[in-house]
Amino acid sequence: MKRIYAIEAWCIDCKRCEVACKTFHSRSRDTVKAFTVEYPQPQNRVRVEGTRQLSVAVNCRHCAQPKCVEGCISGAMTKNPRTGVVTSDPRKCVGCRTCVSLCPFGAVRIEDVAEKGIAYKCDLCGEVPGEAGEPSCVAACPNRALIYVESEGC
Template identity: 80%
Template structure:
């Protein structure tokens, strides 16, 4: 299965991966409309932590045996056995934060939902027009600090 890896030596803290993720998950697919007018605002599923000296994109590694899925009490976190993609179903999430505490990469975050806080994480957003097979964050990275490669392990 392919996974996204971050190369911290190449990250320049531009946050283009965050913007690309939000736009991909927006209704309009337009950055201006998505950031200024859409309600609810689209949420990014990757985040950059650090500063211009040292920064890194934090994203889900879609583990072969994900602790977040194992510990999810509501069944909101699932792993597709065919693709290996780990997803969070906001309709099932109860906001207990178990997945947040179990993720060894810090890739699961809690955001305000319509009824209560819900878990958000990278969903390997699919192909980007013009860049087949690359998630939006990888395609947007100007420094190639995010790579999308085949991997067997964590």
């Protein structure tokens, strides 16, 4: 499957990827509306960690044997066996945080967006859960610090 890779040597901590991610995962797909009027606030799933000296965009690896799926108690976290895309279903998620503690990359986050916390993670910008799209973070990166390339394993 194609995966997003972050190259820390070229990451410049601008966080345009975060803005693009948040916009894509909003209802309006409009940056201004996503940041100002939409409720619940849309969440970005990619996160730039670090400082201006050294930073990297942390993103879901869509592991071959994902720990988050293994540990999910409600069946919200699933890996599509055909595409390999790991997604979290907000309707099923109970916010138990097992996935957060199991993820070796810190790529899952719980956000208090409604009454309860819900697990959010990268879905490769698929229009349908489990299908990969054209990741908006990769398109927004000005320095090719995020690349979307074919990789081994599904």
